[in-house]
Amino acid sequence: MTERVVIVGGGIAGVSTAASLRAGGFDGDVTLVDSGDFPYDRPPLSKDFLTGTKDVKEIALQPSRWYDDQRVRLINRTTVTALRPGDGAVELGDGRLLRADRVVLATGGAAARLPVPGVGGERVHVLRTADDADRLRPALAPGARVLVVGAGLIGAEVASTAVRLGCEVVLVDPVAVPLAAALGPELAAWLHALHTRHRVTAVQAAVESFVDRPEGIEVGLGGVTRLYDAVVLGVGMVPCTELARAAGLEVDRGIIVDERHVTSNPAVLAVGDPARMRQVPRTEHWEAAQHDGARAAATLLGAPDPAPAAPWFWTDRHGLHIEAVGHMEAAAQTVLRGSYDDPSFAVFGLRDGLVVAAASVDDPAAVRAARRLIDRRVRVAADRLADPAVNLRGLLRG
Amino acid sequence: MSNGSGIRVAALADIPQGEGIAIDKAVTGTADDIALLRDTDDSVYALDDTCTHETASLADGWVEGGFVECPLHSSKFCLKNGEVQGLPATKNACPHRVEVRDGEVYLFPGESP
Numbered sequence: 391m392t393e394r395v396v397i398v399g400g401g402i403a404g405v406s407t408a409a410s411l412r413a414g415g416f417d418g419d420v421t422l423v424d425s426g427d428f429p430y431d432r433p434p435l436s437k438d439f440l441t442g443t444k445d446v447k448e449i450a451l452q453p454s455r456w457y458d459d460q461r462v463r464l465i466n467r468t469t470v471t472a473l474r475p476g477d478g479a480v481e482l483g484d485g486r487l488l489r490a491d492r493v494v495l496a497t498g499g500a501a502a503r504l505p506v507p508g509v510g511g512e513r514v515h516v517l518r519t520a521d522d523a524d525r526l527r528p529a530l531a532p533g534a535r536v537l538v539v540g541a542g543l544i545g546a547e548v549a550s551t552a553v554r555l556g557c558e559v560v561l562v563d564p565v566a567v568p569l570a571a572a573l574g575p576e577l578a579a580w581l582h583a584l585h586t587r588h589r590v591t592a593v594q595a596a597v598e599s600f601v602d603r604p605e606g607i608e609v610g611l612g613g614v615t616r617l618y619d620a621v622v623l624g625v626g627m628v629p630c631t632e633l634a635r636a637a638g639l640e641v642d643r644g645i646i647v648d649e650r651h652v653t654s655n656p657a658v659l660a661v662g663d664p665a666r667m668r669q670v671p672r673t674e675h676w677e678a679a680q681h682d683g684a685r686a687a688a689t690l691l692g693a694p695d696p697a698p699a700a701p702w703f704w705t706d707r708h709g710l711h712i713e714a715v716g717h718m719e720a721a722a723q724t725v726l727r728g729s730y731d732d733p734s735f736a737v738f739g740l741r742d743g744l745v746v747a748a749a750s751v752d753d754p755a756a757v758r759a760a761r762r763l764i765d766r767r768v769r770v771a772a773d774r775l776a777d778p779a780v781n782l783r784g785l786l787r788g
Numbered sequence: 789m790s791n792g793s794g795i796r797v798a799a800l801a802d803i804p805q806g807e808g809i810a811i812d813k814a815v816t817g818t819a820d821d822i823a824l825l826r827d828t829d830d831s832v833y834a835l836d837d838t839c840t841h842e843t844a845s846l847a848d849g850w851v852e853g854g855f856v857e858c859p860l861h862s863s864k865f866c867l868k869n870g871e872v873q874g875l876p877a878t879k880n881a882c883p884h885r886v887e888v889r890d891g892e893v894y895l896f897p898g899e900s901p
Contacts, residue, residue, distance in 0.1 A: 402875065409874065431876060433861075452878055677862070680875060704861065711860065754859040758850040783806050 392690055393418040396480050396490035398470045398633065400424030401432065402676055403662025404496030405451045406683025408462045414691045421463040421488060423470050423480075426520070428454065433676060435523045436547035437706060441555065442527060446520050473637035475657040492657055494686055495634055495645060499627035499663040499674075504539065508600030513607040515622045517544060529620035532556030537609055537618040539597050541568040541582065543705045545624030549590050550707040552622075560618070561585055562593045562611060571719045572703075573712075573749045577737050580730050581712065581751075588708045627674065629664035644672065650689040651682060659686045675703040700747075700764040702757070713757040716747030716764050725776045727756060736760070743769045755782070762786050794887060794894030798824060801891065805830060808847035808856065810837045816897040822884055823847035824893060825856050825867055833867035834884040834895055841877035868901060 395411065397404045400422055408420050422429070429451040438444040457464045465482070472481040479487045501516030503509050515526045530536065534557045538549045541563035549561045570578040585592045595612030602608075606617040631641045640646040640654035644666025651659045661682035663674050684696050702715040718724075721739025728735030736756035739747035744767055748760030759782035763770060766786070774780045797811045808825040816822045821837035823846040835856065837845050844860035851857075855864045855873060863877030870881035885896035 406875065433876075450878075451875060456878065676876075702862075755848070755850060758857065758859075758862075 392416075392491045394489050394491045395420050395494065395690060396470075396488050396492075397422045397494045397496055398480065399496035399498055399662070400426065400429030400451070400464075400466075401496055401498045401662055401679065402451065403498075403665075403679035403683045404494070405429050406680045407494050407496060407661060407686050408683075409452075409460065410684040410687030411690060412460045412462070414687055414693055416687070416691055418491075419463065420461065421465060421490075422457075423465045423468055423482070423488075425467065425469050427466055428452075428464065430520060432518075435520060436517055436544055437551060439520065440517075440523050440527060440530070440548070440551050449520075470633060473633055473658065475637060475655050478657075490657075492659065492690055494651075494690075495653070495658060495660040495664065496662050496679075496683070497630040497633060497660075497664050499629045501623065502626040502628050503623060504597055504625055506597055506599055508602065508607075509623075511600055511602045511607060513602065513618070513620050514600060515620060517548060517622060517624065518627070526620070526622065530555045530557050533558065534619040535606065535617065536560070537562065537611075537616075537621045538624060539563075539621060540624035540626070541565075541585075541592065542624060542626075543569070543703070545622070546581075546585070546707045547705060548622050548624060549585060550588070553588055553590050559589075560591045560593055560616075562595050562597060564594065564596045566594050573714055574718045574721070574724050574737055574739060574747075576724070576726075576730075577749050577751075581707070584708055584710070627663060629666070631664055634658070634660065634664070642666070650695065651686040652689060659689060661686045673701045675701065677702050697765075700761055702761060704754075711752050711754065712749065713754050714747070714749040715757050715761045716745070718747040718749065720746045723772060725772045727776055728753070728778050738772075738775045740770075740772055740775075743771075745770060745775070759783060759786060794885075794896045796892050797822075797895045798893045799891055800826070800830075800832065800888055800893055803832065803893070806851050808849060808851055810845055810847035811895065816884075816895060818884075818897045820882075821845070821847075822895065822897065823849075823856070824886065824895070825849075825851045827854060827867060828852050831867075832886055832888050832893055833901070834886040835865060835867070835870050836882040836884075839863055839877060840872065840879035840881055846881065 431449045434449045469483045501518040536557045538561045553559045567579045598610035629644045634645040635641045645660040647665045662679040700716040704713045718739045722741045725738045734752035736750035745763040750756045803826040808823045810821045823837040839858040841863045848859045849856045864873040865881045870883040885899040885901045887894045
């Protein structure tokens with residue numbers, strides 16, 4: 391019987407696990423170990439937190455009283471240094487042992503770095519934690535020459551924030567149209583072109599070298615060198631699997647879990663960015679991590695698996711709110727609702743008469759509707775989706 | 789602002805089913821605008837309009853099954869009492885009493901439902 395659960399890591403997956411355990415009626419001990427002062431939300435790091443509009447307290451994932459109210463013991467500024475599943479315990483950095491019947495690894499990921507000489511230099515930044523953002527913020531002074539490497543979600547958000555702060559921003563990616571698989575090639579191209587309209591210089595190239603100079607950082611880019619005041623890497627993440635590996639769990643580009651988030655050791659579960667189901671593509675998004683926590687809690691409770699939902703994410707750039715749901719790469723046909731010249735519009739992906747994906751610019755209601763059309767497998771005609779006069783809620787009623 | 793019969797703020801027909809409309813705080817006399825939210829069963833509720841997580845208007849949200857989902861980051865609030873259902877919002881939305889009489893919606897700002 392599970393009486394003591396220790397959750398390692400206070401990101402959205404870890405906090406969601408704790409909250410879902412209590413919401414599901416778990417009455418045992420819940421301990422959350424986090425290396426920071428308290429768990430905070432990461433999406434604002436590239437936006438309001440980076441601009442200084444919000445401080446870390448304002449992006450707390452839960453108010454401080456929540457931990458007492460929910461009887462979640464928060465052990466902060468501490469890391470778990472070893473799992474001892476055989477002993478029913480985990481070991482903390484200060485040598486303390488915590489009893490644990492089950493352990494949930496929510497260890498997150500570290501920002502990836504390019505395998506390029508000079509990448510460890512002082513002017514090279516990543517953005518994964520509040521500390522990273524605190525370190526980056528002074529570098530984004532008006533007039534600063536900033537190179538953002540990687541034009542995916544984080545890179546595009548940082549570029550958007552930096553240009554808003556008055557920096558001269560170059561955004562480089564080896565791919566001509568980033569995010570094409572997630573958003574469809576047309577919308578992805580439209581969004582990428584938006585950078586240029588907002589005074590960000592978008593370059594298709596690979597970064598070859600970084601050399602620190604007294605006057606800045608010299609970057610080899612597509613065969614030429616250019617000088618910048620700061621570089622920000624937005625090139626993905628590396629799952630934190632050290633604990634799992636040291637404990638002898640199966641690790642292969644992530645901690646291998648089954649569909650109930652159980653690792654190769656039944657006493658240990660894994661959720662969020664570091665967890666990987668063998669046959670399922672990893673979805674490194676906020677809500678995916680939240681759902682992982684809910685599913686892991688259901689496993690611990692012996693409760694049914696929560697209903698699966700189409701993966702969803704949002705991002706904001708240059709004052710626009712973008713959302714996407716489902717799997718656009720699975721679409722056989724795409725349908726545009728509205729026009730790329732409209733203030734808001736949506737793109738739907740269809741296959742065999744079913745909606746499999748949608749993406750929107752400043753039209754989140756379209757994505758809310760699409761999400762339900764996907765999850766409920768409602769058959770819809772493409773011309774109805776394309777017609778802005780047709781109420782999407784009406785389509786849900788079949 | 790409110791009296792025994794409340795403030796008539798809209799006709800029921802003004803609020804599409806499953807959607808909301810915002811009533812300006814100049815009308816309601818409250819600190820925030822108030823979202824009138826019509827559920828898919830046609831019941832009507834009122835919550836402070838600004839999502840407690842960010843600045844989005846709940847009146848622009850998705851209303852269904854007793855909850856309103858914020859248009860920005862999908863925070864969910866119970867229509868009856870404003871209770872937040874999971875992250876990213878962590879604070880409840882303030883509810884207000886509302887009545888529908890003869891197809892007209894009457895609001896009682898500041899009164900508990």
